[in-house]
Amino acid sequence: MRVLLIAGGWSPEREVSLSGARGIRRSLARLGHEVADLDPVADLGGLLDAARRADFAFINLHGAPGEDGLIQAMLDVAGCPYQGSGPAGSYLALNKNASKAVFRDRGLPTPDWEFVPRDPGPDFAPRLPYPLFAKPNTGGSSVCATRVRGGDELPAALGAIFASGCEALLEPYLPGDELTCGVLGDEALPLVAIRPAGDAPFFDYASKYEVGRCEEICPAPVPRELSEEIQAITLAAHRALGLSGYSRADFLVRDGKPLLLEINTLPGMTPTSLLPQEAAAVGLDFDALIARLMELGLARARGEA
Template sequence: MNIVVLAGGNSTEREVSIASGQGICKALRERNHRAVMADPYFGMEKLEEDLFPAEYDIEEAAEKMRKESALLEETMKSRRGFFGSNVLALCEKADIVFLALHGSNGEDGKVQSVLDLMGVKYTGSNPLSSGMAMDKGITKMVFEANGVPTPKGITLEKGASSRLIDYGMEFPVVVKPCCGGSSVGVFIVKNEAEYAQALLEAFSYEDKVVVEQYITGREFSVAVVDGKAYPVIEIAPIEGFYDYKNKYQAGSCVETCPAEISASLTKEMQHYAEKGYEALKLQAYARLDFIMDEEGNMYCLEANTLPGMTPTSLIPQEAKAIGMNYPQLCEKLIEVSLKKYQ
């Protein structure tokens, strides 16, 4: 197949996206697909005559994107539109676009909407489901309405009352941007002073934040592919919680797959992962994150519709536990995504 791997973009998760795209592109080439990388934001100066060449330098393409990252802040000040030159024309020529974008303008359904209007096939969920899952406030409401356990929480807008007592909550709480990703701008706060500072910083990312009751416990994640849960993986940060640094700095976490929990707890968590996936009307694949307290009560925190896809990311580790290597997984995600178009 001729495949465009879209990576980069202009979100706070740009660098992680480039790493995902690089791994995916290499894996698909190993499976004899003619995959190429493209950055939807910076685009490309021109379209080559051979859009999907037999020989392709993935490292060179990724390095070009990383160099352009230095221009991101200034470019965003001077540009109104999202898509760079020629990238959509390239996508039109592909059999499918593999979305390796993370965070805003990629995971939130906006790029998916454009591709839908163009009649271009792509991996992952449709625009509506992507948008719902990206908004942690909406996700929480959907989970509560569909019997998926989730921590008590509220969505705050700038200027609204932020007193916890008004919402029947007490410290400690978690404060996080409503639509952020990779735990950017997430704070665990224990008192009023920390709470005020956390709100200030979280509101610097966007105009809505989620405040939820902090649950002490073990952290887990479950991939759901084509509606079926993969093995549970446990993430144990060596220090702190599963924040941006711990997610992407090598050696910051101990990741165990399958997780060392009982068969009944495993089955229960997989059930809630599938239920959360269904409630949000997700498609193809997603990753749902959980926390479980000492009594075995589990809470679904969020759903990631375009989760990290480097060879050592969580979903590849879960796939490996059932005998599926990384290139096979990348091909599987294309296969299940194409079901949307049947």
């Protein structure tokens, strides 16, 4: 097939996107596909024509555009099938404030939060106690995410988020074990336990992308009952947001109770990323995972998923 590989973009996660695309491009070539590249930062206006010349689009974007549903909406206009979720589910998942509202509405456990859509001024006092986390409402990869220990640190943390063009989301700082769980098709995958290096304040950008900054264990060494509970919550969240194909949910486990932090519709796709590790645990190597995602995307385009 002629596959349009869409990567890059203009979000702070651009380099992560381009890095993952290199492995995807090699995999698509090994699978026998003809690959054309498109970077929305350079040629968003040419996307429709490029998509009409392709049989399938593989999206490897993080943040906006990509996870916000814009690229998916344009591909729908062009009639080009792609892997993963459609525009509505993509945007709901990217917007942490909106997705957490859906989780809470469906009875899924998620930490309390406070949405700060614009600079609240110097006298702002959050209703959540310190310490807390300040993070972009529509960002990923822990870019601009900060642990805030007191009121004197909050203005700088919020300022960095607003300067990046995002709204802010505040959550309580809750020490616990970090786990992640992927969905492929209609099945939950084995969990990954994430253990940042001793000097890391949390699973931050460096922990995610610098070699040796964290330990990732798959399958996670947790009790079967907890694993099954997290898998059930992951599937419920995936369905609640109307997602398709695949996703990856991030959890914090505190006192044996899982809390759903967020869900990713375009999770990292290097061969060593979290979701490919989970797929490998059920016998799918990276090439087989790419092929499966394409199968699911084609089935969705035919109205079969």
